[in-house]
Amino acid sequence: MKIKVFVVDDHYMVIEGIRSLLQNENDIEWMGHATNAVSCLAFLKQQLPDIILMDVNLPDVSGIELCKQVRQLYPSVFVLGLSTFNQQPIIRNMLENGASGYVLKNATKEELLEAAKAVMAGKSYLSFDVALSLRKTDDELPIITRREKEILLLIADGLTNAEMAAKLFISIPTVNTHRKSLLNKFNVNNTASLIKLAAKHHLI
Amino acid sequence: MKIKVFVVDDHYMVIEGIRSLLQNENDIEWMGHATNAVSCLAFLKQQLPDIILMDVNLPDVSGIELCKQVRQLYPSVFVLGLSTFNQQPIIRNMLENGASGYVLKNATKEELLEAAKAVMAGKSYLSFDVALSLRKTDDELPIITRREKEILLLIADGLTNAEMAAKLFISIPTVNTHRKSLLNKFNVNNTASLIKLAAKHHLI
DNA sequence: AATAAAATCATCTTTTTTAATGATTGATGC
DNA sequence: GCATCAATCATTAAAAAAGATGATTTTATT
Numbered sequence: 001m002k003i004k005v006f007v008v009d010d011h012y013m014v015i016e017g018i019r020s021l022l023q024n025e026n027d028i029e030w031m032g033h034a035t036n037a038v039s040c041l042a043f044l045k046q047q048l049p050d051i052i053l054m055d056v057n058l059p060d061v062s063g064i065e066l067c068k069q070v071r072q073l074y075p076s077v078f079v080l081g082l083s084t085f086n087q088q089p090i091i092r093n094m095l096e097n098g099a100s101g102y103v104l105k106n107a108t109k110e111e112l113l114e115a116a117k118a119v120m121a122g123k124s125y126l127s128f129d130v131a132l133s134l135r136k137t138d139d140e141l142p143i144i145t146r147r148e149k150e151i152l153l154l155i156a157d158g159l160t161n162a163e164m165a166a167k168l169f170i171s172i173p174t175v176n177t178h179r180k181s182l183l184n185k186f187n188v189n190n191t192a193s194l195i196k197l198a199a200k201h202h203l204i
Numbered sequence: 205m206k207i208k209v210f211v212v213d214d215h216y217m218v219i220e221g222i223r224s225l226l227q228n229e230n231d232i233e234w235m236g237h238a239t240n241a242v243s244c245l246a247f248l249k250q251q252l253p254d255i256i257l258m259d260v261n262l263p264d265v266s267g268i269e270l271c272k273q274v275r276q277l278y279p280s281v282f283v284l285g286l287s288t289f290n291q292q293p294i295i296r297n298m299l300e301n302g303a304s305g306y307v308l309k310n311a312t313k314e315e316l317l318e319a320a321k322a323v324m325a326g327k328s329y330l331s332f333d334v335a336l337s338l339r340k341t342d343d344e345l346p347i348i349t350r351r352e353k354e355i356l357l358l359i360a361d362g363l364t365n366a367e368m369a370a371k372l373f374i375s376i377p378t379v380n381t382h383r384k385s386l387l388n389k390f391n392v393n394n395t396a397s398l399i400k401l402a403a404k405h406h407l408i
Numbered sequence: 409a410a411t412a413a414a415a416t417c418a419t420c421t422t423t424t425t426t427a428a429t430g431a432t433t434g435a436t437g438c
Numbered sequence: 439g440c441a442t443c444a445a446t447c448a449t450t451a452a453a454a455a456a457g458a459t460g461a462t463t464t465t466a467t468t
Contacts, residue, residue: 018222193362
């Protein structure tokens with residue numbers, strides 16, 4: 001029984017690369033590809049693969065959203081996240097939305113096959129670097145509350161405390177409190193460092 | 205006379221994709237690949253391709269640096285930049301360091317061939333989106349001076365004006381002046397917006 | 409050599425942020 | 439029901455950034 005694989009990625013080179021890597025594998029059946037979320041969903045109405053290799057950066061809908069939809073509509077289809085960068089929040093998000101694993105684009109053929117087989121066996125698979133960085137992140141990225149995140153985004157948009165207070169219907173001292181706890185949690189001394197860190201972790 | 209092509213990219217999928225796309229082309233001779241700058245330079249000591257397809261994000265040295273070195277050591281070898289994202293400052297930098305063009309990783313086989321031929325004919329080639337965004341950038345990304353850039357980096361590192369002044373052996377008002385002209389040039393009102401914008405454009 | 413651009417410094421004012429402390433209310437989880 | 443945490447607000451003060459203007463000295467560029 002071959003593993004039916006489908007790829008969603010907006011880069012032809014990557015699609016072609018995966019196809020080329022897997023084409024002579026006896027265990028793999030290539031079902032085709034899509035370059036965006038819409039055509040991926042259209043394809044799934046016709047046929048169901050066993051595994052979708054899914055890039056997280058798609059031109060229309062984000063891979064995270066697509067992953068969520070696919071898993072809801074077709075629970076039998078496993079999703080393997082795929083991307084160039086080792087971005088913890090995104091990877092975390094993919095996994096929370098039903099992805100069975102995550103491989104980076106520098107994966108070898110062997111790693112791809114290993115991942116596919118692990119997923120088909122009901123296990124999950126993470127590239128070594130991904131697993132490593134996910135573990136590290138737990139310690140490094142502070143846990144911030146809903147409200148703090150909201151404030152963070154507004155700070156990044158350049159609002160002053162007064163503007164945020166008006167926008168959120170709360171008092172200026174309250175905004176200030178959240179702001180201070182952000183600085184505390186991220187262990188920085190001023191807005192500049194805060195925004196830089198947040199940008200680095202793709203929070204804004 | 206076939207065009208001899210060599211690829212430098214740290215993603216196997218991309219290398220394999222390009223190889224697969226070009227392998228049946230009569231005009232193209234595949235010379236091999238490297239996954240980092242060091243092995244690329246090692247290869248060039250043995251043989252010289254006509255064109256190097258070069259990713260800008262390499263694990264050891266940046267593509268920009270590698271491009272510069274290759275062009276200095278082997279002026280007959282053309283470099284075509286290659287990357288996932290349409291990052292204006294990086295692209296600009298590659299071109300300034302001798303690259304003959306730039307293609308995105310969602311390029312089709314046709315586009316790759318067109319780019320290769322253009323480069324061999326002494327022309328330069330830019331993906332449509334790249335050309336578009338480079339033109340747009342001229343208006344959108346302000347030109348900042350050396351000193352301003354220096355200040356920008358220090359602000360992002362969380363230094364206060366006083367700390368920067370001490371570090372750069374200049375007065376606090378001077379730091380302030382640079383800081384204000386940064387806000388002016390980026391057309392923002394405060395540090396938060398400035399850092400966010402700078403991060404977006406990969407300046408910090 | 410002349411012009412323009414960059415880097416430097418000064419003064420003064422206003423706005424904003426950061427800091428330090430304390431306190432109340434409501435929700436969540438055990 | 440009790441403990442914990444999130445979210446709210448208050449007061450006061452110091453530090454920092456932002457805004458407005460003007461001026462001098464290097465450094466590039468033509």
